[in-house]
Amino acid sequence: MSTTDPDIAIIETSSLGDRSYLISKDGVAVVIDPQRDTDRVQALAAEKNATITRVLETHIHNDYVTGGLELARSTGAQYVVPDGDPVDYERRAVVDGDVIDAGRMSFQVMHTPGHTHHHVSYVLRHGGEPIAIFTGGSMLYGSTGRTDLLGAEHTDELTHAQFHSVRRIAAELPSGAEVYPTHGFGSFCSATPTSGDSSTIGEQQQSNPALTQNEQSYVDELIAGLSAYPAYYAHMGVINTEGPAPIDLSMPEPVDPDELRRRIDAGEWVVDLRARTAFAAGHVDGTLSFELSTTFVTYLGWLYQWGAPLTLIGDNSDQIAQATRELARIGIDSPSGSIVGEIDSLVGDGELRSYRVSDFAELAATTSQSDVVVLDTRQESEYADGHIPGVLNIPLHELPHRLADVPAGQVWVHCASGYRSSIAASLLDRADRTVVLVDDDYDHAVELGLEGPRG
Known part of the structure; x- marks a missing residue:
């Protein structure tokens, strides 16, 4: 981009693996896919001496509560949402080809179904030229948005649609146009892991599976690779369709x-x-x-x-x-x-409880003991990619309902990094089980030769 092009500021929400954007030029700002805590967005706009006049959503989000409605109301900005979703609030409903003007900037709507039926991307034009695209859950960095969040009955149709949407983006934009997705930085809305923190259309033509594979190979691979996603997703679409209440960040009442x-x-x-x-x-x-x-x-x-x-x-x-x-x-x-x-x-x-913390090196020396149970809390796909022979695999999200499936004995709990296993260890401890937390990177288990042959 030249120095006269609009300023594009990234607002990271690393805990959810998402990004929002504030695009500003000559004191006018547009916000795309804001998170619910919009104080961050408004502070950034003030820092840039810009007034927010438009708030754009690429889709009805499944992984977080949007801040778009409240941000538009509090700033007087126009709220733009894709047409087709039966929302319960006033908004500008946009369809393919619509143009949103914002000062000397314009955003052209491109219907890019796949992540949802009505999903859109926004092409940023400046001086009449397309210089960037905000792709939401469509084209991600080396991946695409997952296509199963609306139910299994829609997955095949949406996966084919996702393929054509990404192909359309690549066909209609110049190779130098910058790509700005909302998902793909750890979000479970990504169909497969993404790579990198920035990209262009040209770079995606070399790395994105929707652009390097034929349609059926892409569809088959994406669907086969879909893994479980957080249960709270079931509530996000409902909240965002009804219209979220303003955020309340007041401190919870203290208890003794x-x-x-x-x-x-x-x-x-x-x-x-x-x-x-x-x-x-x-x-x-x-x-x-x-x-x-x-x-x-x-x-x-x-x-x-x-x-x-x-x-x-x-x-x-x-x-x-x-x-x-x-x-x-x-x-x-x-x-x-x-x-x-x-x-x-x-x-x-009450009383204080405690349990041991260890690593894979110590686990290697204990696996032969008859009273030791090794619990792998990673996802089934991670387990399938490689695991320690003889371990019990119960993904963390299944464990609360499967505690009885963990055999008697001293339970050594691991995951990929120690975070999921720490939650699992506390669940087992609460159930009065003897537990050891393996707080270690799984790569160390591989280096120690604990993992069995792959494939």
């Missing part, structure tokens, strides 16, 4: 140790946000470990019983505030309580 104990004993969700090794060293009996890190909200949202009371334990108030923001992004609003401080001071009339 006695009330914390009452909630645990009542079977409520009590989540400890501290580091997973700190949880292992000492935690309140009956709590669950969801370390506040990059994948926190994805896995909590996946396992969470939707609508259940949720109390947060943290080292400090900043940790509680960040967790509250992350949860609001997927529609888990207003946690019912929080408590902070040294863990010894929070136990009340």
Whole structure:
């Protein structure tokens, strides 16, 4: 792009693997696919001395609650949503070929079905020339958006549509046009893993499976590679179609140790946000470990019983505030309580529990022991790609309902990095099982020769 082209600012939401965009020129700004916590977007617009006049959605999102409706209302911007989705609010419904003008910028609508039926991409034109495209869940970096979120009965049709959508993008835009997807940075909305942080049409012509394979090969490979996705996705489309309520980032009400104990004993969700090794060293009996890190909200949202009371334990108030923001992004609003401080001071009339933390090197020396059970909590596709012989594979999202399938004995729990296994370890510990957390990268298991032959 030349120095006179619009400024394109990326707003990362790494915890969900998504990006939003603020495009500005001469004091006018357009926002595409904003997350629910729009204070970040408005702060960025103010930093650039730009007024938001348009808010564009590429599709009704399945992996987060949109901030588009509230951002448009609070700024007076026009809210643009693809035609065809039966939304419950006023918006400008756009179809293929429509043009959204914003000062000296324009965005041409391109219908790109596949991720959803009505999905669109937006071609940014400046000086009449197409210089970039915002592809939502269509063309991703070295991949495409998954096509099974609307139900199995639509998957084949949408996968074929996705192929043609990506081909159309590549055919109609110059090779130097920049590609800006919403998904594909860890989001489960990506059909397969993506690669890179930036790209152009020309680069995608060399790497994107929809552009390097024939149609049937692409369709077969994409459908065969689809894996499980977070359970909370079932709620996102409904919320976004009805119109999300304004976000509430107020701090949850503080509770004392006695009330914390009452909630645990009542079977409520009590989540400890501290580091997973700190949880292992000492935690309140009956709590669950969801370390506040990059994948926190994805896995909590996946396992969470939707609508259940949720109390947060943290080292400090900043940790509680960040967790509250992350949860609001997927529609888990207003946690019912929080408590902070040294863990010894929070136990009340309960007790502290603990379990060992280890690594694959120590696991290698214990697998021959008759009372050792090794539990692999990775997805079935990861397990199929390579695993330790004799292990039990129960993907994390299945474990709450399959605890009885874990044989008696000392349970060593691993995943790919230690994060999912730390959640699994806390579930087993809460069930009064003897557990050892393998807090290690699976690559080390391969290096140690623990993995069996592949294929």
